[in-house]
Structures are given as structure tokens and as C-alpha cells.
Amino acid sequence: MGRLNINNINPHVRAAEYAVRGELAVKSEELRARLNKGDTSLPFDKIVSANIGNPQQLDQKPITFFRQVLSLLEYPNLLEKEDVLINHLGYKTDVIERAKWLLKQCGSVGAYSASSGVYAIKESIAKFLEKRDGFSANPDHIYLSAGASSGVNTLLHILSESDKSGVLVPIPQYPLYTATLSVLDATCVPYYLDESKAWATDLATIRGAYDKAKADGVDVRAIVVINPGNPTGASLSEEDVRSVIDFAAKEKLVIMADEVYQTNVFIGKFHSFKGVLSKLQQENPGKYDDVELASLHSISKGMVGECGHRGGYFELVGFDAEVEAAIYKFVSIMLCAPVIAQCLVELMVNPPQPGEPSFELYDKEYNAVANGLRERANALHKAFDQMEGVECGEPQGSMYLFPSINLSQKAVEAAKSENRTPDEFYCMRLLEATGVCVIPGSGFGQKEGTLHFRTTFLAPGTEWVDRITKFHKEFMDKYR
Ligand SMILES: Cc1ncc(COP(=O)(O)O)c(C=O)c1O
Numbered sequence: 001m002g003r004l005n006i007n008n009i010n011p012h013v014r015a016a017e018y019a020v021r022g023e024l025a026v027k028s029e030e031l032r033a034r035l036n037k038g039d040t041s042l043p044f045d046k047i048v049s050a051n052i053g054n055p056q057q058l059d060q061k062p063i064t065f066f067r068q069v070l071s072l073l074e075y076p077n078l079l080e081k082e083d084v085l086i087n088h089l090g091y092k093t094d095v096i097e098r099a100k101w102l103l104k105q106c107g108s109v110g111a112y113s114a115s116s117g118v119y120a121i122k123e124s125i126a127k128f129l130e131k132r133d134g135f136s137a138n139p140d141h142i143y144l145s146a147g148a149s150s151g152v153n154t155l156l157h158i159l160s161e162s163d164k165s166g167v168l169v170p171i172p173q174y175p176l177y178t179a180t181l182s183v184l185d186a187t188c189v190p191y192y193l194d195e196s197k198a199w200a201t202d203l204a205t206i207r208g209a210y211d212k213a214k215a216d217g218v219d220v221r222a223i224v225v226i227n228p229g230n231p232t233g234a235s236l237s238e239e240d241v242r243s244v245i246d247f248a249a250k251e252k253l254v255i256m257a258d259e260v261y262q263t264n265v266f267i268g269k270f271h272s273f274k275g276v277l278s279k280l281q282q283e284n285p286g287k288y289d290d291v292e293l294a295s296l297h298s299i300s301k302g303m304v305g306e307c308g309h310r311g312g313y314f315e316l317v318g319f320d321a322e323v324e325a326a327i328y329k330f331v332s333i334m335l336c337a338p339v340i341a342q343c344l345v346e347l348m349v350n351p352p353q354p355g356e357p358s359f360e361l362y363d364k365e366y367n368a369v370a371n372g373l374r375e376r377a378n379a380l381h382k383a384f385d386q387m388e389g390v391e392c393g394e395p396q397g398s399m400y401l402f403p404s405i406n407l408s409q410k411a412v413e414a415a416k417s418e419n420r421t422p423d424e425f426y427c428m429r430l431l432e433a434t435g436v437c438v439i440p441g442s443g444f445g446q447k448e449g450t451l452h453f454r455t456t457f458l459a460p461g462t463e464w465v466d467r468i469t470k471f472h473k474e475f476m477d478k479y480r
Helices: 011-015 023-036 064-074 076-087 093-106 119-133 147-159 176-183 203-215 238-251 273-283 321-333 339-349 359-385 409-417 422-434 463-478
Strands: 142-145 165-171 187-192 219-226 254-258 293-298 312-317 453-456
Touching: 011 176, 023 422, 064 076, 064 093, 064 339, 064 359, 076 093, 093 119, 093 339, 119 142, 119 273, 119 312, 119 339, 142 147, 142 321, 142 339, 147 165, 147 176, 147 219, 147 254, 147 293, 147 312, 147 321, 165 176, 165 203, 176 187, 187 203, 203 219, 203 238, 219 238, 238 254, 238 273, 254 273, 273 293, 273 312, 312 339, 359 463, 409 422, 422 453, 422 463
Parallel strands: 165 187, 165 219, 219 254, 254 293
Antiparallel strands: 142 312, 293 312
């Protein structure tokens, strides 16, 4: 057979596309390397990675309480010097207590845990869910994972029986879903979100996509909902969540609720699928008892932003016991989620409470991150509002804005001559002119005939926004 080459590897891996780390991201890293080597020939002196929701790569500071606890978990010998910790390093007593408690629960963070996670941490998650939703949660149905990505990967593996197995995926979407389905050789059934209604789900559209797939012989098994949305930032109303659950109940679809941005909400309130399903079950005895829901959360986003640690969890509701045993087997093949990340999940769901020694600083840091995100989202939105041919709804949630761009025929032709889609062409020119890396809408899927790009609003300051505004004007003038 000879050496491995691109033509004899798994064709499904070859076919998968993952734009957030695609050509533009690679090019931005090349430019960054040139700048680091002292290259002064570029028209900018820094790269702004607005392509990926990676909070701490930009300016988001880790929460002190979290990192203090982690430091003790990584090096428990420090606990022999409590006086130094308290009197010289500013650790509070609740940091020390929490670290001791976690060490008691997991032994060493250098040891594997149980496959589905440290049980006491699963209990903390269940308590958090109960408090969040006002309904009970069972730790036995909670699985710690290496980020939400790993949970999605597990669930899609379990769901995919054959290439006919289909999953309804919102478009535009975070490409984890299409890429994983592609690797699994299962079928992605796209359903469009409604840009004219702030990117909400539209039941008639979902039904249309479902019926068409069924008619094409696809065995549709699940529906993915990302709430708040990526790349759209949409934050769904309770009504929308209810109608998706109702549809899933009628068609017997597993609901995969990707709720990693649940604390990144600017307008209205986050409505969890678990909470709304529990309410529906209470209001309509029997009717929704068979709904299968997997909801996912993560330490990567929100005010935690610890994505490099790779932690998260998913909760299952209504799954058949043998299917759940297969899920358990699947996660056990990977042994367990990183234990230090499991501890971060515990800290996320069980942070310092009012009156506790670390609360004041925790609260201050948490609010500073939340307010900073909101301010930057609004500043960026204001800039987009003033750009010719750019339309962008008000920031609602998550870490992204997804404006539409209207480009001239001349720009479309220029893109074609480079073998690029017009949005790719625009984003490439933007990167080359400003060092700002954003992702073209085609990387997430967009309605035929529309063009968008996605940018995070994580980067500090407004200078980079000014660079985008200036580039945009020049680009529009050039291709008028
Ligand atoms: C919607 C969505 N789901 C999942 C993930 C992956 O999160 P994690 O870092 O927990 O794997 C992301 C990351 O950007 C995301 O945007």
C-alpha cells in the first residue's frame, strides 16, 4: 500500500470541514509568526484573533478563586503551609476548604476518575441544575466530558447507526456538528434559522427540512439546538424552546441542546431545555415523558472561559437504560475527562456564595468580564450599523456577531477570479489589510444568495474595530 497519503486515509476525515480553524486561521498564524520575527512590511503590527471564542487568548482573566483552588489541587503540599497561603499569598479560607474537599473526592488530580466523572462533582452539577431550573436532576445521568465537544462527539457516535441516520442541524451552525457527522458518515439535515426574526428557530422550516429528509429516505433521529447561538448569538424565547420540544416529542427525536453560552445572555433570559421540558411534563402529565434530551454545558465560555482546560458535562433525560449503558461504555473507552477540568466544572457550578470569604472578589471579577463583553458587543454592533451594506441585529448572547454583507457584482467577480466565495474573499482581504481574523459565513452555512461573516467580540479595545471600519470603506470604494 505504501506510505499513508491524503488519498488513502479515512475519506470521511478528508471530507470534513472545520472553518474556524481553516485557511483564514492558518494564514493569520503565518502573519503572526512574521510579526513576531520582526517583519515590518505588513500594514499592521498585531493579529486580532476574532475567529474563535477563545476568551483567555484575548484579554479575559481567569477567575482568581478558580485558579487558587486549582493551584492547591495540582500541588497539595502547599496545604502544609496554610499560614503562608493566607497571610502572604491572599488565599481565603474557603479556597483551602474547597481544595481539601475536592482532593478528598478525587484523591489526586493525576489519577483517572470514574469514567463518567467524580461522583461528588456530578452531585454538585445536579444541585446546580435543580437551582437553575427548579426541577430535580439525577447525578447518575450526568457525564463529565473533555469540553462540550467531547460530549457532542459521544452522542453523535451513539446516534449514528448508518449513513441514513440523520441529525437536524441549525444553519448557520458551529461546524463541530457538520464536521463530526461527516467523519461518522451520517447525514446532516440542515434547517435554516430565521435571520428576519433575530435568528430564532422557525418550526415550519424545521418541519419542512424534516419532511424532505424523510422523503429522501433519511432516518432522522435527533435535532440539535444551539442556545444561545453560535455563530448567530440568538437567545431563544421560551416559546421557541417549547415548540422544538413539542416537535421532537411528536417525531420521537432526541434533542441535543448545546447550552455552552447559557451565561452569555444580554437580552431577556436563558431558557434551558431541561427546565422547559420539566415544565411541559408537569403541565401535561404523560405527554412528554418519552422525550430524550441531552443538554451540554462547558467551562470554556461564559465568565469562566477556561477552554484550554477542556471540561464540560452533559445531562441525559429520558434515555433507554441500555442506550445509556452504551454511552457509559463509549465514554469509558476514553477512560475519563481530565480530572482537573472536572474540578473546574465543580467550581463553575458551585462558586463562592454571598457572605463567603472569596465572594466579593469572585463577584467583582465575574461582573467585570460580563460587563466588558456587553460593552464590546455593543461597540462592535454600533460600528457595523454604520457600515455601508452591512446589517447586524442587536447583540443578544454568546460571544459573536454575525452581520450580513452586501457586496457589489465587481467584488463577486474578483472573488470568482481567485476561486473564492465572495465572503471568503472579503475576509481574506480584511485579514491582509488589518490583521483582524474573522470567519466567512460560508464556514457556518448560510442561505443561498446571502453573505455574512462571524466575529467574536472578545478582543479588548476599539482600535481593531476602527481598522475594520476603515478597511470596509476602502473595500467598498475599490469594488464600486
Ligand atoms: C456552540 C458550541 N458548542 C460547543 C463548543 C465547544 O466547546 P468546548 O470547548 O466545551 O468543547 C463551542 C466552542 O466554541 C461552541 O461554540
